[in-house]
Amino acid sequence: MPDPHKLVIVDPYSSGSALARRAKELYGLDSIAVLTSETLPPALVATYPAEDFTAELRYSDLLTTAAAVEELCGGRPAYLICGSEPGVEAYDLLAAHWGMRPNTGSSEARRDKFLMQGRLRDAGVRYIPHHLAADTESAVEWCAASGPAEYVVKPVKSFATDGVFFCSSLDEVRAACEKLFGRDDLAGELITEVLVQERIVGPEFVVDSVSLDGSAFVVNMFRYTKETVDGNPVYRAMSSVDVADHPEIVSYVEQVLSALGIENGPAHSELILTEDGPVLIETGARMHGGLGPTLVEESSSHSLVDLTLASRVAPADFERETRVRPTLRQGIVECFLSSPASGVIVANRVRESCGHLESYLFDTCAQAPGDHVERTTDLITSYGRVVLAHADPATLERDMNHVLDLDRRAALLEIAPRA
Template sequence: MPDTPNPTGRLVVVDPYSSGSVLARRAAELHGLDAVAVLTPGTLPAALRASYPAGDFAAEVPFTDVATTAAAVEALCGGRPRHLICGSEPGVEAYDALAEHWGLRPNSGPSEPRRDKFLMQARLKEAGVPYIPHHLGTDTESIVAWCAGSGLDRYVLKPVKSFATDGVFFCADLDEVRAACELLFARSDLSGVPITEILVEERLVGPEFVVDSVSLDGEAFVVDMFRYEKETVDGNPVYRAMASVDVGEHPEVVAYVERALAALGIDNGPAHSELILTADGPVLIETGARMHGGLGPKLVEASSSHSLIDLTLASRVAPAEFLERTRVRPTLRRGVVECFLFAPTAGVLTANRIAERCGGLDSFLFDTCAQVPGDRIEKTVDLITSYGRVVLAHEDPDVLARDTEYVLALDRSGGLIEVRPED
């Protein structure tokens, strides 16, 4: 491996999907960098694969093993690349391995607890950070037996490497636990890997928050905070709305996230942490060592004094700039809400009235619903199968609350789209 980085300064992005798809273009705009994509193997959903902007990259390399992949990247860059960043959840472990190999501000400790949700909770426990009571099972009967003897009355089951709410089940009794196990063990996770292990946890009670942070050399800076509203569809938790929260409103959440990131060794770059604010304080559901997925970073741009995208890049590309920008705590310029739209059944779209009925709202910012009659719509059972978003933003919280309820009420009543069910 060369002792000096490539003087032309290429950025390597591992799995530039979802929100990570913006990183190459933004790096070119802000820092004059071109980019190489490293793509990990796996069978990802079509919607996630479609988010990859191949035209923004000078080249792409399939990830096989660290040595082979590093050699291929170095051949493209004329030596060790200067900058490396993780674009989305499937690439976390490959990113960690390459960062360690090249000495590009790697995270500390083992990589697995930053991806495996069972190991994540175990690591919190070891570090003395509040965690969720949990169990790892490899067969249905052992999982049911653990639940029966746990003393708990509500459970969450998920694949150990779940993301985008894939394969997450809320269960209220042992029959529901058994049914969820049988469904999960019969399928693969969102990355296309057969499910052989299931994480079982206590279902915590309290409001759910997501916290986005960016770290540099072990110092975490919380950039933004949102509160989730979810509903349950066929036992699966599904996002319904995500509303911005001023970071200064919950210092206890900020302090907890800093402890969790330290325990997990997320020392450099972005992290996306989801937690429950219980009666006893915050408890982590999970953390992703990458940016908020989907529209999250765009919502931060629309509402906050700080840019999650730009800080993420600065932490990897321009550390001095990062330190300068993070001297001041972020504040909300206006509130923003992302409304997640539900399709109650799969079928063919016969009418799309979203622009007509939402576009004139005082807080309307944009929507992602370009479907036209004749397009196929999936039943909404998780984040990936939500058919679209309506995003609202306004300085007046009363206006924002009114418009949010209007959009969600229309969606629940079938007033935004019409779908002809499949035969």
Template sequence: MPETAMLVVVDPYSSGSAFARRAKELYGIDSLAVLTSETLPPSLLATYPREDFTAEVRFSDVAETAAAIERLCGGRRPEFLICGSEPGVEAYDALAAHWGMRPNSGPSEPRRDKFLMQARLRDAGVPYIPHHKGSDTESIVAWCAGSGLAEYVVKPVKSFATDGVFFCSTLDEVRAACDRLFGRVDLAGELITELLVQERLVGPEFVVDSVSLDGTPFVVNMFRYTKETVGGTPVYRAMTAVEVGDHPEITAYVERALAALGIENGPAHSELVLTERGPVLIETGARMHGGLGPTLVERSSSHSLIDLTLASRVAPEEFLAGTRVAPSLRQGVVECFLFSPADGVVAENRVKETCGELGSYLFDTCAQSPGDRVDKTTDLITSYGRVVLANADPQALVRDVHRVLELDRRGLLLGITPA
């Protein structure tokens, strides 16, 4: 590896913020940031560790951005390239193809656009969700009326972090969801002009994290989601690690889905429902699990999602060595998502002192002080914090999860004065 080797991280936000520091620790290489948007949520922008990067470039078009990066690399292309978070998927794909750096295959759009994603599954013969895309409310309502489906999901075609996702049981609810979404700006700062409507699947929901090298995927870990529906929108409440080996049918399905979407290199984050007819994909992100997901894997699994993702781009031989053994859980781990029923101001923060008494308590992310503002929880971004629990005793872990969520429902963790 050259002494001056450079890793380019496209949108190093959320969990992708760890790549630069870890690359320095493991391989002694520096990193350069490519930023694709200035209109992301402030909470997401705040995760960018500017101090870990030697320089940054604002993405414009592929040729201009590549030239700017090459100037910073002494007139040559960088040695390594990785996608840090969901908004950067298309820019990352374009740069990887431009430099021929183990790019994914086929068009990039179906790896972000959920309508095109389902169409690619359908065309590849992979089980998919019946779906429709519309640019006006009435065409979407008309499709629903003729679909014969019992329930629907309405969301922006490039939704992430559950932004703008609505569960609907009636045509009036579909119409109301469309009216709320059309003309709004999404989390990536783009005006919503098209919506996806699809069947609402029934069954347990899983998330599967994988890393691929030259078309061969390795499933690193699985989690099972627990969600609640609040005001017609899904809100995460818990994410529980499960053994990969317990669900070979999910692994096999994810491998087919990744092939259909052309995700041949690097990480993928796939969410699916285990229906009566088998696994069906909700969506896949061609990037690593966001938020605390990789940290939970570090705490519970035999394998590191962060290190394998880096190795797939920086040290393929290490990736191959690390994936010869199947992953397994060392202990159970659960991420509890905390919920604010309304906008308000923090009166008292009792999260650490209350949850810290539980035998499974590992850490929390709730640093709010009295006087801080809190948003009503409507998606992942507006959850006011997380409590992470870990325990080798499954029954003790379940008890502590129930306790955290019950305390949160009763407003005993964060005292909030409604705005």
């Protein structure tokens, strides 16, 4: 007989690392990990909590992997969930194979940003003008003919801002392409095509949602602050936003999810609010990565992790919890810390410089003297976070500005060049 207490989690990295332990706490489930790649960045692999799983499998192909899971479970597993971005396509295959509330339409369009924008266009949903380039000259020619003042060049399956370049000239487009073609993306896949887009300007938001049988529930919103470093977007802060403040964003995200066939489970959508309304940057068919779910727990009336689990494990719980719209209990800000250079840490002053702030909640900066740090060029190479929480927006903004000022002045981390 199949084991009714088995949950399979595909790629339980980043925020997905919390799912197994929480599933055990809430529903008494044991979890099996299915890992899809052996070439992920070490920082991402390090988030995998192997101790929370009763078994671990490497994904090879659909039928082989499904058979291996069934052998462990005594048949089809009771529950299945996607833990992080690299596992989206393997998860979709397994969900469809077992008939476990699969999402519909092209799974590839839920990872490939070119196909994603095409799905929006075909569905009549606002999208960003774009072009798929298989070589540098194709990218340059499209930009020259399309006429926008600025462009974005990135791998079609980019995540965590890996390989994303903002370009204001054709020479910069050419340079970005030459840096991308022939290298591996963050998931270890060779880059043979890049997405070229018009750069859309406006405030940038991230929206987390969880769906059940085609009905989407927007759990939370954040607003991003970013800076450009050598043409790459680098996160500086992420601030909570009350969902009720932006009904137009909620409505747009519902259209996006429908166009992409994300009918069940979590989704993480990043968009820009233009004068004409929201327009999508990208959507991932998985939870907000990193600290996102933790920030939601600290600030919102609803839990992103619990709703994600309920959508796959306990639909009745999901329906009960989503009868009430989400509200903010307090504001929260995640400050992303940046290192201006690679080197060896001489002194870490994050805690002593930020721990006294009225809104200080916690930080992730445990580096000690002698540890190595990389120059920050994307989300993965940010060396840590300082998280602030407070009911008073003015206090929160004051403390955020203080942290970011210290970081810009390199006052939080003293670094010496590597020998």
